[in-house]
Amino acid sequence: xxxxxxxxxxxxxxxxxxxxxxxxxxxxxxxxxxxxxxxxxxxxxxxxxxxxxxxxxxxxxxxxxxxxxxxxxxxxxxxxxxxxxxxxxxxxxxxxxxxxxxxxxxxxxxxxxxxxxxxxxxxxxxxxxxxxxxxxxxxxxxxxxxxxxxxxxxxxxxxxxxxxxxxxxxxxxxxxxxxxxxxxxxxxxxxxxxxxxxxxxxxxxxxxxxxxxxxxxxxxxxxxxxxxxxxxxxxxxxxxxxxxxxxxxxxxxxxxxxxxxxxxxxxxxxxxxxxxxxxxxxxxxxxxxxxxxxxxxxxxxxxxxxxxxxxxxxxxxxxxxxxxxxxxxxxxxxxxxxxxxxxxxxxxxxxxxxxxxxxxxxxxxxxxxxxxxxxxxxxxxxxxxxxxxxxxxxxxxxxxxxxxxxxxxxxxxxxxxxxxxxxxxxxxxxxxxxxxxxxxxxxxxxxxxxxxxxxxxxxxxxxxxxxxxxxxxxxxxxxxxxxxxxxxxxxxxxxxxxxxxxxxxxxxxxxxxxxxxxxxxxxxxxxxxxxxxxxxxxxxxxxxxxxxxxxxxxxxxxxxxxxxxxxxxxxxxxxxxxxxxxxxxxxxxxxxxxxxxxxxxxxxxxxxxxxxxxxxxxxxxxxxxxxxxxxxxxxxxxxxxxxxxxx
Amino acid sequence: xxxxxxxxxxxxxxxxxxxxxxxxxxxxxxxxxxxxxxxxxxxxxxxxxxxxxxxxxxxxxxxxxxxxxxxxxxxxxxxxxxxxxxxxxxxxxxxxxxxxxxxxxxxxxxxxxxxxxxxxxxxxxxxxxxxxxxxxxxxxxxxxxxxxxxxxxxxxxxxxxxxxxxxxxxxxxxxx
Amino acid sequence: xxxxxxxxxxxxxxxxxxxxxxxxxxxxxxxxxxxxxxxxxxxxxxxxxxxxxxxxxxxxxxxxxxxxxxxxxxxxxxxxxxxxxxxxxxxxxxxxxxxxxxxx
Numbered sequence: 001x002x003x004x005x006x007x008x009x010x011x012x013x014x015x016x017x018x019x020x021x022x023x024x025x026x027x028x029x030x031x032x033x034x035x036x037x038x039x040x041x042x043x044x045x046x047x048x049x050x051x052x053x054x055x056x057x058x059x060x061x062x063x064x065x066x067x068x069x070x071x072x073x074x075x076x077x078x079x080x081x082x083x084x085x086x087x088x089x090x091x092x093x094x095x096x097x098x099x100x101x102x103x104x105x106x107x108x109x110x111x112x113x114x115x116x117x118x119x120x121x122x123x124x125x126x127x128x129x130x131x132x133x134x135x136x137x138x139x140x141x142x143x144x145x146x147x148x149x150x151x152x153x154x155x156x157x158x159x160x161x162x163x164x165x166x167x168x169x170x171x172x173x174x175x176x177x178x179x180x181x182x183x184x185x186x187x188x189x190x191x192x193x194x195x196x197x198x199x200x201x202x203x204x205x206x207x208x209x210x211x212x213x214x215x216x217x218x219x220x221x222x223x224x225x226x227x228x229x230x231x232x233x234x235x236x237x238x239x240x241x242x243x244x245x246x247x248x249x250x251x252x253x254x255x256x257x258x259x260x261x262x263x264x265x266x267x268x269x270x271x272x273x274x275x276x277x278x279x280x281x282x283x284x285x286x287x288x289x290x291x292x293x294x295x296x297x298x299x300x301x302x303x304x305x306x307x308x309x310x311x312x313x314x315x316x317x318x319x320x321x322x323x324x325x326x327x328x329x330x331x332x333x334x335x336x337x338x339x340x341x342x343x344x345x346x347x348x349x350x351x352x353x354x355x356x357x358x359x360x361x362x363x364x365x366x367x368x369x370x371x372x373x374x375x376x377x378x379x380x381x382x383x384x385x386x387x388x389x390x391x392x393x394x395x396x397x398x399x400x401x402x403x404x405x406x407x408x409x410x411x412x413x414x415x416x417x418x419x420x421x422x423x424x425x426x427x428x429x430x431x432x433x434x435x436x437x438x439x440x441x442x443x444x445x446x447x448x449x450x451x452x453x454x455x456x457x458x459x460x461x462x463x464x465x466x467x468x469x470x471x472x473x474x475x476x477x478x479x480x481x482x483x484x485x486x487x488x489x490x491x492x493x494x495x496x497x498x499x500x501x502x503x504x505x506x507x508x509x510x511x512x513x514x515x516x517x518x519x520x521x522x523x524x525x526x527x528x529x530x531x532x533x534x535x536x537x538x539x540x541x542x543x544x545x546x547x548x549x550x551x552x553x554x555x556x557x558x559x560x561x562x563x564x565x566x567x568x569x570x571x572x573x574x575x576x577x578x579x580x581x582x583x584x585x586x587x588x589x590x591x592x593x594x595x596x597x598x599x600x601x602x603x604x605x606x607x608x609x610x611x612x613x614x615x616x617x618x619x620x621x622x623x624x625x626x627x628x629x630x631x632x633x634x635x636x637x638x639x640x641x642x643x644x645x646x647x
Numbered sequence: 648x649x650x651x652x653x654x655x656x657x658x659x660x661x662x663x664x665x666x667x668x669x670x671x672x673x674x675x676x677x678x679x680x681x682x683x684x685x686x687x688x689x690x691x692x693x694x695x696x697x698x699x700x701x702x703x704x705x706x707x708x709x710x711x712x713x714x715x716x717x718x719x720x721x722x723x724x725x726x727x728x729x730x731x732x733x734x735x736x737x738x739x740x741x742x743x744x745x746x747x748x749x750x751x752x753x754x755x756x757x758x759x760x761x762x763x764x765x766x767x768x769x770x771x772x773x774x775x776x777x778x779x780x781x782x783x784x785x786x787x788x789x790x791x792x793x794x795x796x797x798x799x800x801x802x803x804x805x806x807x808x809x810x811x812x813x814x815x816x817x818x819x820x821x822x823x
Numbered sequence: 824x825x826x827x828x829x830x831x832x833x834x835x836x837x838x839x840x841x842x843x844x845x846x847x848x849x850x851x852x853x854x855x856x857x858x859x860x861x862x863x864x865x866x867x868x869x870x871x872x873x874x875x876x877x878x879x880x881x882x883x884x885x886x887x888x889x890x891x892x893x894x895x896x897x898x899x900x901x902x903x904x905x906x907x908x909x910x911x912x913x914x915x916x917x918x919x920x921x922x923x924x925x926x927x
Contacts, residue, residue: 623919626847627741634748641751650826658834665841665861674853681857684838688864695831697871700889704867707893712860712900719904720853723911738848745847749840753833761828766879770871770886778883789887796894803898807905 004060006068006085008053009095010134013102016046016127024120034120040110043123047106047130051099058092063505065089067140067206074143080200086140090506093345093499094137094277097352098270102130104475105269108360109261111472112367122162122259129155133270137277142191142203145278149187149242152271153180159266160258172254179251179574183241190234197227209284216288228285232292235282236299243275244326245333246303250571252326256318260363263318268325268359269352276332276348280341283510287339290514297337297421301431304330306569308438312445313563316373317362320446324399325355327439334432335414338421339514341507342500343413346490349499350406353482354398360476361392364468365450372457375449382451384465387473389451391480396447398483400440400534403527409487411436412530416492416523433533440537441544448545492523653694661687674720678713685709697770831872839865852910852917856903863896 020042027034057066065088074081087095106126113122132151139145154177161173194202201207215224239245244252255267266272279286279296286293304327311323328351335344366373368385382389398405401412415436419429455462467473490499559567660683667680685708692701768774779789839862846858867889874885910922 621737621920622922623737623741623847623850627737627744630741630748630843630847631744634744634751637748637751637755641755648824651824651830654826654830658830661834662837662841665838665845668854668857668861669841669845669849674851674857677854677857681861684861685864688838688868691831691834691868692871694826695871695875697874697886700867700871700886703890703893704864707897708860708864712897715900715904716853716856716860719908723908723917734848735850741847742844745840745843749836753836756832756836757829761832761873761876763826763828763875764878764882767875767877767882768879768886770874774883775887775890778887785883792891796891800894800898803901807901810902811905811908 004053004056006057006066006087006138007070009050009057009099009138010131012046012050012053013127013130013134016042017124017131019046020120020124020127024118024124027120036110036114036119039120039123043126044103044106044110046127047099047103050130050134051096051103054092054095054099057087058096061087061089061092065091065505069140078200079195081141081143081203083144084140084204085138086205087138088506089502089504090277090280090345091137093349093502094273095134097349098133098137099130101269101352101356101479102126102133102265104478105261105265105356105360108264108363108472108475109259111469112261112363113259114469118162122159125155125158125162126262126265129159129266129271133274136274140205142194142205142208145281146184146187146191149238149274150184152266152274153177153184153242156180156255156266156271159262160255162258162262166257169257172251172257176251176255179248180241183238183248186234186237186241188238190231190238193227193231193234197224197231205281208282212284212288225289229289229292232282232286232289233295235278236292236296239275239278239333240299241275242278243272243329243333244303245275245329246299246306247570247573249303249307249326250568250574253319253322253567256316256322260318260359260366263322264356264359264363267322268355272325272329273332273348273352276329276336276344279333279336280345280507283339283341283507286336287510287513293337293339293514295337297334297428300330300333300335300337301428302330303327304334304435305431305438306566308435308442310567311442312438313559313567314442315375315559317365317375317378317446317450318359318373320375320442321355321358321362324358324439324443327435328355328399331411331414331432331435334428335417338417338425338428339511340414340417340421341511342503343410343417345503345507346499347410347414349489350398350410350483350486353479353486354395354406357391357395357476357479357483358399360472360479361388361395364388364472364476365392367468367472368465369457370461370464372461375446377457378450378455379453379457380451380455381465384455385467387467388476391476392451393447394480395483396443398487400443400537401436401530402534403531404484404487406483406485406487408527408530408534409491412526413490413492415530416526419526433529436530436533437537437540440534441541444538444541445545448541452546650694654691657687657690657694660684661691675717678717678720682709682713685713696767699770699772699775828872828876831875832869835865835869835872838862838868850918850920852907852919852922855919856900856907859903860896860900863892867892 020039023034023039023042065086067084067086069082069084071083072080073083106123109122109126113119116122129152132148132155134148136145136148136152139148157173157177160176161170163169164173191203194208197211199207199211202211212228215221237248241248252267252272256263258267286296307323307326307330311320311327314320314323328347332344332347332351335341335347364385365378365381365388368381368388369378372378394405398407401408415429415432418432419425421428455465468476488494488496490497558564565572664680664684664687668677668684671677671680685704689701689704689709692698692704778785779793782790842858842861842863842865844858845861846855849855849858870885870889870892874882877885907917911917914921
């Protein structure tokens with residue numbers, strides 16, 4: 001099976017999307033939906049087939065990756081794009097967890113969405129999402145990546161607004177879509193800037209890398225680096241939109257309005273990491289523009305810290321996880337900013353497992369509490385739902401970086417790379433470590449409030465608490481194992497470097513460009529400090545929330561007062577920007593537009609007067625008019641003859 | 648020399664029957680004169696070495712188009728415009744204008760000094776079909792034109808049917 | 824004395840002038856149509872006449888375009904006669920000067 005075609009991978013979810021979409025459309029008019037067993041089986045089958053293809057391909061992948069050009073897409077002078085796929089170390093890892101986790105979550109959703117009227121529609125969207133995500137990751141050119149990029153944005157919109165009878169869900173979906181568009185314009189502009197740089201084939205990754213190496217080898221640095229910096233900044237804006245970084249991050253917490261499996265799949269594990277993927281994919285370009293890399297580091301740092309603190313203030317269990325996702329994405333961007341692309345992808349990989357597990361656990365909790373999301377009304381669920389609790393606790397240990405769990409290895413690696421990144425390194429390291437402590441605190445708070453203490457909800461709701469069905473538990477358990485063991489692909493201090501080696505053909509050369517001095521601190525110190533941070537955060541969380549009486553929940557679960565100010569700070573910023581733009585629009589509407597209208601009216605008036613005047617000359621006999629025109633032609637010929645124009 | 652004699656005979660017939668068109672009272676006589684004029688023009692085409700155009704002239708122009716015209720004249724039957732004068736004041740203005748124009752253009756023509764070329768191609772059927780349909784030789788231009796003409800004829804037919812069939816609404820609304 | 828290219832053009836010019844005069848000066852709508860046909864014929868003749876003055880590889884266009892002109896003339900006669908029928912049905916007249924629907 002060495003020559004399994006690459007387009008098989010996106011084909012399966014596409015077929016799934018079409019089939020399920022057809023089923024959803026056909027059954028939309030009927031009272032009773034389609035059989036859930038049949039639809040559910042289909043919905044798991046196609047992602048699973050894609051996953052199997054990826055696994056088969058992964059085992060047979062040559063060192064340099066597989067390239068296959070499907071057909072020509074655009075071929076005009078100066079610009080040529082093929083529809084082609086590139087399967088190398090980077091896309092292999094992304095694909096493995098995208099399709100793998102996608103399959104697990106499709107299975108989970110079968111339980112979670114049980115009884116929902118839009119059962120088939122939901123899975124059609126999920127399959128469409130997987131198709132777009134696979135295209136994004138697998139494509140060999142920026143333009144096709146952009147197609148997938150837009151596709152996942154669309155699916156995100158569709159799935160956030162899945163329960164579209166609630167206006168708030170629709171608003172959240174619109175917000176996600178519009179904020180993402182702002183980022184996408186950055187992506188588009190970046191591609192345009194690259195096109196101006198030259199080379200009709202430059203949007204192809206291989207061609208782009210070759211081009212940059214050629215330019216840098218030729219020493220035309222002064223001319224190209226400014227243009228590359230602009231392009232890099234544009235791409236980074238695109239990444240901030242998709243990956244919820246400052247300033248385009250406000251959509252992700254709102255995106256929790258969608259069904260929980262969607263939050264797990266799209267807004268935690270896969271789609272939001274596509275920004276990190278793009279940075280790694282363009283690593284050859286980014287290492288040539290240190291200025292942009294610095295910006296990326298700072299943005300990642302601020303985002304990680306801000307979101308971690310905001311996570312402390314949330315009462316809604318999914319909102320906590322949303323802010324923690326933003327915070328972890330900040331970590332990945334920090335790592336990418338110091339040119340540690342392999343570490344950042346490694347964190348993407350481990351994060352996908354433990355964050356998906358956390359979200360699925362949260363989904364199971366919400367499911368068992370019949371839709372309750374406010375953590376202040378939970379508590380003591382450890383005894384009632386032991387499997388969910390264990391999964392959540394394992395994932396919790398992974399995210400705070402408890403030794404031995406997945407997050408420990410990846411986060412530790414990022415912090416180590418941050419420390420070694422140059423003169424600012426220790427500062428970055430300290431900030432990252434502080435954020436790690438805060439992470440441990442808010443995640444500890446989540447675990448304590450949800451699973452420990454005593455149940456704080458109403459008595460009658462306590463009766464109905466039940467463990468989730470098996471088809472939900474199975475994916476959670478698998479992901480929990482992932483959260484524990486995924487880190488051992490690159491256990492640096494244990495000498496296992498499988499992950500680094502598999503990524504080396506893609507990002508290794510780029511990272512070698514920015515060579516950092518080896519740390520004079522041994523790896524053990526980093527590990528020790530990281531462990532200390534995790535334990536400190538857990539201790540704080542236990543001390544603060546473990547024994548204390550939680551005030552009874554009243555009103556909405558949104559944070560109040562200063563907490564709200566912090567949480568919604570970037571929403572305020574967006575509001576200010578929008579107000580300014582509105583003011584400009586008002587001015588344009590009332591001044592510039594009036595001017596244009598006046599000019600229109602003026603031209604129209606003049607034309608009308610002239611036309612009326614000319615019309616009064618008209619002879620109202622057709623034959624006479626023709627005769628006059630003949631005489632006119634004769635007169636013209638006379639004039640030409642007399643002036644000797646032709647002869 | 649013989650060609651010149653033939654040409655003069657055909658030209659005289661063509662111009663004479665054209666003048667007959669101008670002066671005939673009934674459209675039917677005009678149409679018949681026009682047929683004669685076209686036939687003699689077809690002869691001139693043959694004389695010039697483009698027999699295919701001459702044949703098409705006879706078949707399409709003198710045959711089809713003029714037949715259609717004659718048919719319509721006979722169907723309408725009100726074509727004898729006894730009340731309508733042949734010429735009026737406008738005509739008095741038109742004829743000198745057209746003559747002056749023709750005279751001026753003729754003046755220019757006579758001074759231009761054109762002459763027949765010996766190597767010119769004979770417009771036979773083979774030549775015409777090769778020019779039209781041998782895409783590798785002349786490129787697709789004429790062929791596309793040919794197809795477009797087909798579309799034009801189709802749409803003209805549709806338009807004619809639509810216009811000539813009985814009006815759906817009332818007829819004499821806008822009378823006078 | 825041989826046949827000159829000029830003679831053909833002069834003949835075309837004369838027939839064109841007559842066609843123009845017929846089309847414009849006669850008031851009967853059938854004569855208008857016939858005048859237009861006559862003028863078109865003259866143009867075709869002029870095309871062929873000029874084509875014969877050109878060397879071999881250039882003379883193709885002048886001998887092909889008249890074919891298209893004839894086809895277009897057929898379409899024109901077809902539509903024109905349909906219009907005449909329609910107008911005649913409305914006006915009971917073939918006098919071109921009475922067709923003043925578009926008068927402002």
